[in-house]
Every structure is written in structure tokens, then in C-alpha cells.
Amino acid sequence: xxxxxxxxxxxxxxxxxxxxxxxxxxxxxxxxxxxxxxxxxxxxxxxxxxxxxxxxxxxxxxxxxxxxxxxxxxxxxxxxxxxxxxxxxxxxxxxxxxxxxxxxxxxxxxxxxxxxxxxxxxxxxxxxxxxxxxxxxxxxxxxxxxxxxxxxxxxxxxxxxxxxxxxxxxxxxxxxxxxxxxxxxxxxxxxxxxxxxxxxxxxxxxxxxxxxxxxxxxxxxxxxxxxxxxxxxxxxxxxxxxxxxxxxxxxxxxxxxxxxxxxxxxxxxxxxxxxxxxxxxxxxxxxxxxxxxxxxxxxxxxxxxxxxxxxxxxxxxxxxxxxxxxxxxxxxxxxxxxxxxxxxxxxxxxxxxxxxxxxxxxxxxxxxxxxxxxxxxxxxxxxxxxxxxxxxxxxxxxxxxxxxxxxxxxxxxxxxxxxxxxxxxxxxxxxxxxxxxxxxxxxxxxxxxxxxxxxxxxxxxxxxxxxxxxxxxxxxxxxxxxxxxxxxxxxxxx
Amino acid sequence: xxxxxxxxxxxxxxxxxxxxxxxxxxxxxxxxxxxxxxxxxxxxxxxxxxxxxxxxxxxxxxxxxxxxxxxxxxxxxxxxxxxxxxxxxxxxxxxxxxxxxxxxxxxxxxxxxxxxxxxxxxxxxxxxxxxxxxxxxxxxxxxxxxxxxxxxxxxxxxxxxxxxxxxxxxxxxxxxxxxxxxxxxxxxxxxxxxxxxxxxxxxxxxxxxxxxxxxxxxxxxxxxxxxxxxxxxxxxxxxxxxxxxxxxxxxxxxxxxxxxxxxxxxxxxxxxxxxxxxxxxxxxxxxxxxxxxxxxxxxxxxxxxxxxxxxxxxxxxxxxxxxxxxxxxxxxxxxxxxxxxxxxxxxxxxxxxxxxxxxxxxxxxxxxxxxxxxxxxxxxxxxxxxxxxxxxxxxxxxxxxxxxxxxxxxxxxxxx
Ligand SMILES: NC(=O)c1ccc[n+]([C@@H]2O[C@H](COP(=O)([O-])OP(=O)(O)OC[C@H]3O[C@@H](n4cnc5c(N)ncnc54)[C@H](O)[C@@H]3O)[C@@H](O)[C@H]2O)c1
Numbered sequence: 032x033x034x035x036x037x038x039x040x041x042x043x044x045x046x047x048x049x050x051x052x053x054x055x056x057x058x059x060x061x062x063x064x065x066x067x068x069x070x071x072x073x074x075x076x077x078x079x080x081x082x083x084x085x086x087x088x089x090x091x092x093x094x095x096x097x098x099x100x101x102x103x104x105x106x107x108x109x110x111x112x113x114x115x116x117x118x119x120x121x122x123x124x125x126x127x128x129x130x131x132x133x134x135x136x137x138x139x140x141x142x143x144x145x146x147x148x149x150x151x152x153x154x155x156x157x158x159x160x161x162x163x164x165x166x167x168x169x170x171x172x173x174x175x176x177x178x179x180x181x182x183x184x185x186x187x188x189x190x191x192x193x194x195x196x197x198x199x200x201x202x203x204x205x206x207x208x209x210x211x212x213x214x215x216x217x218x219x220x221x222x223x224x225x226x227x228x229x230x231x232x233x234x235x236x237x238x239x240x241x242x243x244x245x246x247x248x249x250x251x252x253x254x255x256x257x258x259x260x261x262x263x264x265x266x267x268x269x270x271x272x273x274x275x276x277x278x279x280x281x282x283x284x285x286x287x288x289x290x291x292x293x294x295x296x297x298x299x300x301x302x303x304x305x306x307x308x309x310x311x312x313x314x315x316x317x318x319x320x321x322x323x324x325x326x327x328x329x330x331x332x333x334x335x336x337x338x339x340x341x342x343x344x345x346x347x348x349x350x351x352x353x354x355x356x357x358x359x360x361x362x363x364x365x366x367x368x369x370x371x372x373x374x375x376x377x378x379x380x381x382x383x384x385x386x387x388x389x390x391x392x393x394x395x396x397x398x399x400x401x402x403x404x405x406x407x408x409x410x411x412x413x414x415x416x417x418x419x420x421x422x423x424x425x426x427x428x429x430x431x432x433x434x435x436x437x438x439x440x441x442x443x444x445x446x447x448x449x450x451x452x453x454x455x456x457x458x459x460x461x462x463x464x465x466x467x468x469x470x471x472x473x474x475x476x477x478x479x480x481x482x483x484x485x486x487x488x489x490x491x492x493x494x495x496x497x498x499x500x501x502x503x504x505x506x507x508x509x510x511x512x513x514x515x516x517x518x519x520x521x522x523x524x525x
Numbered sequence: 526x527x528x529x530x531x532x533x534x535x536x537x538x539x540x541x542x543x544x545x546x547x548x549x550x551x552x553x554x555x556x557x558x559x560x561x562x563x564x565x566x567x568x569x570x571x572x573x574x575x576x577x578x579x580x581x582x583x584x585x586x587x588x589x590x591x592x593x594x595x596x597x598x599x600x601x602x603x604x605x606x607x608x609x610x611x612x613x614x615x616x617x618x619x620x621x622x623x624x625x626x627x628x629x630x631x632x633x634x635x636x637x638x639x640x641x642x643x644x645x646x647x648x649x650x651x652x653x654x655x656x657x658x659x660x661x662x663x664x665x666x667x668x669x670x671x672x673x674x675x676x677x678x679x680x681x682x683x684x685x686x687x688x689x690x691x692x693x694x695x696x697x698x699x700x701x702x703x704x705x706x707x708x709x710x711x712x713x714x715x716x717x718x719x720x721x722x723x724x725x726x727x728x729x730x731x732x733x734x735x736x737x738x739x740x741x742x743x744x745x746x747x748x749x750x751x752x753x754x755x756x757x758x759x760x761x762x763x764x765x766x767x768x769x770x771x772x773x774x775x776x777x778x779x780x781x782x783x784x785x786x787x788x789x790x791x792x793x794x795x796x797x798x799x800x801x802x803x804x805x806x807x808x809x810x811x812x813x814x815x816x817x818x819x820x821x822x823x824x825x826x827x828x829x830x831x832x833x834x835x836x837x838x839x840x841x842x843x844x845x846x847x848x849x850x851x852x853x854x855x856x857x858x859x860x861x862x863x864x865x866x867x868x869x870x871x872x873x874x875x876x877x878x879x880x881x882x883x884x885x886x887x888x889x890x891x892x893x894x895x896x897x898x899x900x901x902x903x904x905x906x907x908x909x910x911x912x913x914x915x916x917x918x919x920x921x922x923x924x925x926x927x928x929x930x931x932x933x934x935x936x937x938x939x940x941x
Contacts, residue, residue: 088600093792
């Protein structure tokens with residue numbers, strides 16, 4: 032079977048210089064760089080030069096496929112540009128660190144930046160990562176020693192545009208993965224200071240990055256992390272498309288009809304954090320339109336899990352895992368609660384449905400997307416999830432695995448819902464692009480990953496770290512602004 | 526520029542300096558290359574060879590053994606340009622088309638279009654900042670004319686003035702034995718505004734003529750700067766004529782069943798189907814889909830002769846609105862000789878007046894009409910040679926590949 036990106040061409044390849052546009056009808060060249068590419072009539076050509084194979088001279092960028100090009104080599108995740116340079120913004124984070132090792136092991140040249148703000152935010156809340164993580168210098172050293180991976184790291188705030196620009200110019204990344212945002216909805220709902228900090232950090236960081244990319248690496252693909260939470264949960268039950276309406280969607284009103292195909296679908300973010308992601312979406316979308324940048328906006332489901340082969344290779348290589356009310360995500364929190372005997376906290380009815388994906392499957396998706404860059408000007412959206420579950424189902428699954436495999440007396444409780452959200456709603460997410468266009472196949476089942484999490488979190492040292500921060504598990508941050516611990520509504524023993 | 530236009534404008538006093546050179550020198554109609562486009566014609570001018578030797582058959586070509594569209598440039602030129610010949614002395618080469626990227630020479634060069642950036646167009650690199658100071662540009666922006674003719678004319682003028690500055694700068698500072706200066710704005714002008722030239726009442730008629738007037742002034746300046754022992758040659762690489770119809774050759778080939786596409790619309794030649802027998806590249810170059818040449822070609826050598834006849838007949842019969850389109854169907858063997866000849870197209874079409882051949886694979890009609898009003902012509906380029914010995918050394922019916930040989934002969938004569 033053909034690899035998913037076999038038929039992509041130099042038009043998508045970051046190693047290409049799109050040299051200019053030529054209109055031979057009037058023997059003329061144009062100062063306009065390249066715009067849309069070869070035109071519909073076939074009279075205007077785009078000329079490309081390969082930065083890696085200058086001996087090819089000038090050629091039509093559609094003329095060579097990844098499959099044909101010796102610079103693209105086969106991997107389990109599609110053809111990969113040899114030694115491709117990937118820069119990870121937010122490389123010290125839960126996903127950033129995991130991806131750095133994952134890509135490094137595959138032979139990518141990894142670089143990254145972080146300002147450790149996640150460590151600071153968590154400390155500010157009086158919490159800590161329950162899986163202990165090493166300092167960056169130690170992490171880098173361990174990556175070298177244990178996995179033979181050299182990561183080019185620089186500590187910086189991405190809002191420091193001159194430094195970021197300098198680093199990007201130096202590294203010339205062929206793909207940039209942008210994780211460097213504050214990822215927490217409850218954190219953004221604490222008070223005005225926190226809401227402003229989250230939006231400032233996320234929105235302005237991304238906006239500045241777009242300008243830097245325009246000026247320094249316009250042919251590099253941007254893999255920007257959004258979230259499924261940008262869409263909200265439309266109560267009409269209409270499908271949650273992948274960013275844009277499909278070609279055959281129509282709007283009908285007062286007897287008239289319009290196609291909605293290709294338009295951005297409505298967004299209905301569910302916290303000030305999610306609003307920052309929606310703002311990013313528009314900024315990235317516009318930059319692709321104005322400057323022919325190319326980006327995938329990745330609407331990621333909630334991540335769960337602790338495992339990839341690389342992070343498990345050495346304690347110093349572990350990625351962080353948070354369980355407090357602000358930075359813990361639901362499955363991770365449930366497993367930790369089960370380990371220390373806190374009844375799993377379902378908010379409200381527990382019928383909220385969300386999209387999920389395991390840590391390792393998320394890494395697979397990212398790799399496939401990196402290997403199959405968008406074309407110039409393309410703003411592509413993927414809904415990155417491997418399945419969807421109600422919160423209640425998740426709690427039951429965690430409880431089942433904990434009881435059966437680890438002999439833990441796990442209970443489940445319904446508590447007041449501190450958020451403003453529908454706790455019963457229809458949900459029909461479309462998540463077809465990753466499997467159909469990028470060959471993604473989930474490898475890890477929910478039960479399997481939960482099992483691995485129990486294995487890790489029941490280790491005495493980690494269990495002790497959960498115990499230390501037990502008091503930060505039950506939420507106190509209400510969307511209303513109220514600060515009080517939520518009350519238990521109901522307790523289920525088994 | 527066509528022979529007739531130069532003759533007429535010179536006679537009408539728009540180009541008085543040229544008129545004087547015509548009176549004192551030899552002024553001939555010259556044939557262009559086949560096909561009559563700048564990259565091929567200029568490669569013949571500077572190497573003194575036909576495409577069978579210099580290897581440039583068009584602005585586009587296919588990488589050998591593939592369907593990959595490539596854009597040949599100076600690195601693809603298989604014969605040395607005259608300034609790399611022995612005993613050529615020191616040269617200043619300004620704006621010769623298809624000499625990008627520039628490479629070291631005894632002298633100075635700034636490549637003409639298609640040049641992607643000024644840095645790689647220029648030798649030695651130390652010249653670049655000076656060119657930038659003059660706001661030198663390789664070419665006008667071809668897209669401007671589609672948006673606004675006044676802006677295009679402004680751009681044309683600006684580009685010309687910068688080019689003149691560059692020529693003066695180099696003339697005054699450089700030692701040289703040969704100085705080449707090419708004006709390419711006239712070609713762009715004629716593509717967009719040939720109708721303005723033909724029609725004295727056209728809004729832009731005066732603008733058209735004024736552009737040539739200014740070039741004539743430069744010609745006068747150069748004529749005054751040279752000595753009686755020097756040779757001055759003026760030439761165009763092709764003629765120009767009225768464009769009435771764009772004719773889409775690949776559409777015709779599809780209609781007649783010679784060409785099949787694997788995808789519609791095709792991305793490019795890579796989507797030519799296995800069963801296709803022939804296809805065209807711009808402007809009227811016909812390639813046979815031969816097994817020995819293309820990965821999916823169905824034809825063997827033995828099939829070639831029959832297809833030559835069949836296609837020649839088909840093209841000779843092609844009519845649009847009662848007018849024959851193709852004046853002559855050339856076989857490769859007739860027009861190309863040399864080590865590169867086999868890489869050339871199997872057939873090349875020479876159109877009748879008024880017909881502009883196009884090689885787009887995406888065309889969905891046989892003919893149409895674009896914004897362009899002028900097209901290249903083959904038979905009426907011009908060559909003007911001034912200086913002692915001009916008459917003896919200039920052939921009666923010169924072609925573009927004769928130019929440097931005339932120049933060498935005159936140089937030889939002066940060496941004594
Ligand atoms: N974890 C999830 O379940 C999930 C789900 C959907 C989307 N996402 C998104 O994925 C991305 C990564 O998530 P994560 O879980 O790894 O979060 P994380 O907080 O662990 O990682 C983000 C990293 O970026 C760094 N960072 C933040 N702002 C920075 C700045 N201005 N300059 C430099 N570094 C900065 C942080 O220090 C942190 O190390 C985030 O954008 C998040 O919104 C995460």
C-alpha cells in the first residue's frame with residue numbers, strides 16, 4: 032500500500048525554495064513571489080529550487096513526489112524528510128518533551144525552546160507534577176546518554192521576539208510545532224490576572240511567531256495546537272466538522288440556500304483559555320491567507336497517559352503528569368484519585384462527552400502531520416482524537432481497571448459542576464482527516480493506557496507525591512468566580 | 526523587435542540615430558531560432574550554434590527520462606558563450622536573457638531574465654550594491670500589466686532608466702573589448718501593446734513609440750562614444766506581429782486522440798497518461814511519447830516515422846475560422862544538428878501570422894484570446910552592423926546563430 036504522503040510533491044516540501052513565478056506568455060518574470068501556485072490555465076509557472084539538491088536546477092515543484100525523491104525516506108509514519116529539522120516551542124511540557132524524544136528517536140533533528148512557565152504556574156498553585164521530572168540540563172544529558180539524541184535547546188519566552196527570531200534564523204527549522212501556551216481552562220478562570228495572563232501569553236505568543244515565520248521561514252510548516260474545546264458542544268447535535276464546513280454543507284434560510292463549503296465552522300469556546308485558542312485560530316488562518324504561510328491547526332482531544340518507549344526508558348526522561356484541579360486532565364486525574372482513594376470526581380451529570388487520545392497516539396499523529404506538510408497558503412484543520420467518551424464512562428473504565436487489575440477499592444462521586452457547560456448534550460465529532468489523509472491508526476486502547484498509568488502511579492514514590500497534593504484535587508475554581516470547594520451530590524460505591 | 530518596425534520608426538524620425546546607422550551600415554532581416562522564443566534565440570546568439578548544440582529548446586523542458594518540468598538556465602547551456610571563447614578578451618555583458626545564474630568571466634555580467642535574484646545574477650558580486658543603488662531591476666513585473674497599463678508603462682520606464690544608468694556606470698568604469706547591452710522592455714511592451722503600435726489613434730501609441738525613442742537616444746550616445754575602428758551591432762532575437770488567436774496545441778492533440786491525460790485537470794506533464802502518443806510544450810514543440818524516452822511511453826522507434834507523417838498531416842490541415850494555423854511543420858532532423866539534437870522535440874510548429882501557439886496542458890478549448898496583442902515572429906528579426914568590413918562579413922539572410930560569427934570575423938579583421 033502507498034504511504035499516505037507518497038504523492039505529495041516539492042510544492043509541499045519545506046526543503047524547496049519557491050523561487051518565483053514566471054509568465055512565459057509575455058516572457059516575463061514577476062516580483063510577486065508565487066501566490067497560488069501554477070494557475071488554472073497552465074500559463075503561469077512557479078519555479079522551484081531544492082535547497083538539498085541544487086543540481087536539479089530550476090523546476091516545476093509539482094514534478095517530484097516524495098516517493099520519488101531520495102531525500103524523503105520511508106518510515107512507519109510515512110515518508111520523512113531525511114534529518115528534518117523540527118523546532119518544538121514548549122519543549123519542556125507534557126507533550127513537548129515526549130515529542131522531542133519521539134522525533135529524536137526517529138532521526139529528526141530536534142530543537143526547542145521553553146521558559147519553564149508551566150513549572151512556575153504549577154508551583155504558583157502550590158502543586159507539583161506527580162511523576163517527578165528532571166531539570167532541563169539533566170533531561171538533555173539523559174537524552175544524549177540513554178537515547179543518543181541531541182536536542183538543541185534554548186531557554187526563552189517566545190514573546191521575546193528578537194531572541195526567538197534569532198534562534199529560528201540560526202536553526203532554520205523545516206517544521207515548527209507550537210505547544211508553548213498555557214493549556215489550562217480552570218487556570219484561566221481563577222481571576223482577571225490569570226485570564227489576562229493566559230490570553231496574553233497564548234494569543235500574543237502565537238501572533239508574534241507568525242510574523243517571525245513570515246520574515247524568516249515562510250516555507251516552514253506550522254503545527255499549531257488548538258483544542259476540540261474550541262468548538263464547544265452544539266446543542267443542535269450538528270456534526271463537529273474539522274474546522275471548515277465540508278463542500279456539500281448548505282445553509283437554508285427563508286427559502287433560500289447557500290453553500291457553506293470551505294467556511295470556518297462556528298466556534299463556541301468553553302473558557303477564557305479556549306477563547307485564546309479560538310483567537311489563535313483566526314490569527315493563523317489570516318496569516319496563511321495574507322502571507323502564504325502553511326499551517327495545520329490541530330484540534331486536539333484531551334490527552335491521557337504516561338507512556339512512550341522513550342519517556343519510559345529512564346526516570347530522568349519521564350514527562351510531567353499533573354493531577355491538580357488546574358493542570359490535571361480528566362483521565363490522568365481519575366487514575367491518581369483511584370490510587371489514593373479519592374472517589375473519582377464527575378462534574379454534574381457526568382454526561383459531558385469529549386474527544387480523547389492517548390499520549391503515544393498523539394505523538395503518532397504529530398509525526399504524520401510533520402511528514403506531510405500543508406501546501407503554501409494552506410490552513411488545514413484536523414480533529415486529533417482517537418475516540419470519544421462521556422466522563423462517566425471514563426470514570427467507570429478507570430474504576431474497573433483499578434479494581435480488577437490493581438485491587439483498589441475505587442469509588443465514583445458526582446460533584447457540583449464548577450464550570451458553565453452542558454452536562455447532557457449530543458456530540459458527533461468528525462475525525463476523519465488523520466486516518467484518511469495521514470494514515471493514522473490508533474495503537475493504544477483506553478484500557479491499556481489506563482493500565483500503564485496505574486502501574487506507574489502506584490509506585491510508592493509517585494503515590495506519595497499524589498498524597499502530598501491530594502488537597503488540590505477537588506475543584507474550588509468556579510466559572511462564576513466563586514471560590515469554594517464543590518459539594519458531593521452522590522456517591523457510588525460499585 | 527521586427528525589422529519592419531525599426532525600418533519604419535527610423536524612417537519616420539522617431540529613431541534618428543538608428544536611421545544614421547542604417548544609412549552607414551548594413552541592415553538586414555534576420556531569422557530567429559525555432560521556436561522563436563528568447564531563451565532559444567539568445568542562446569543561439571551568444572554561442573553561435575543551433576539548439577542541437579547549445580541544448581536550449583524552450584523556456585521549459587523535461588528532465589531526461591522523466592515527466593518533470595524543468596526550467597533550463599545558464600547552467601543548462603551546453604555550448605560556451607562567446608565571452609568564454611579563447612581570445613575573446615574582456616567583456617561586459619548586461620541583461621542577456623537566459624544567462625542566470627551568472628558565472629565568473631573575464632569581465633562583468635548582469636544576467637537578464639529569468640533571474641531570480643540580483644545576487645546570483647551578478648558577477649563580480651561587488652557590483653551588486655552599486656546596482657541596488659541605481660534601483661536596477663532585471664525585468665519589469667509582468668503581473669503589473671494585467672492590473673494597470675499606466676503602472677506597467679511607469680515600471681517599464683523606471684526599469685529602462687535604471688538599465689541605462691547601469692550601462693553608463695559600466696561603460697565609464699570598465700575596460701572591455703566587447704560590450705553587450707540588451708533592452709528587454711521592448712518585448713514586454715510589444716506583447717501587451719502591439720495594437721497600440723499598429724494603431725496611431727490608440728491611447729498608448731505615443732507611449733509605445735516614446736519607449737523606442739529613448740532607446741534610440743541611448744543608441745546615439747553609444748555611437749558617439751565609439752571610435753571608427755570599433756564595430757557596432759544592433760539586433761533583435763525575434764520579430765513581432767499581431768496576435769489574433771491563441772491556439773492550444775494540447776487541446777488539439779486531445780481532440781484528435783493523440784494525447785490522453787491521467788488526471789483532469791492535469792498538474793503537469795506528470796499526468797500524461799500511459800497511452801498518450803504525443804504532447805506539446807510551449808510554444809509549439811511536439812514530443813512523441815517514446816518508450817526509449819519516457820517511463821510510460823508506448824511508442825517504439827519504429828512507430829515514429831508513421832506518427833511524424835500522421836501528425837504533420839493533421840497540423841497542416843488544422844484550420845481556425847477558415848484560416849490555416851500552421852505554416853510549416855519542422856522535423857527535428859531538419860532543424861537541429863549536434864550532440865543535443867536527440868533531446869529536442871520531434872516536431873516544431875511554425876505558425877502563420879496571427880496565430881500564437883500555446884503548450885498548456887490544462888486548456889479546455891482549441892483557441893482563445895488573452896490580454897496579449899503581440900506575438901513573436903520567426904522570419905523578421907533584424908541585424909544591423911556598422912563598422913569597417915560590415916558589408917563583407919554580414920550574410921544576406923543572417924540567422925541568430927550567425928551573429929557572433931560575424932562579430933568574430935570583424936574582430937579577426939582588426940587583429941590583422
Ligand atoms: N494536554 C492536553 O490534554 C491538551 C489537549 C489539547 C490541546 N493541548 C495543547 O497542547 C499544547 C501542549 O500542551 P501540554 O499539555 O504539553 O502543556 P504544557 O503546559 O505541559 O506544555 C506547554 C509548554 O510551553 C511552555 N510555554 C508556555 N508559554 C511559553 C512561552 N511564552 N514561552 C516559552 N515557553 C512557553 C511551558 O513552559 C510548557 O513547558 C498546549 O498548547 C495545549 O493547549 C493540550
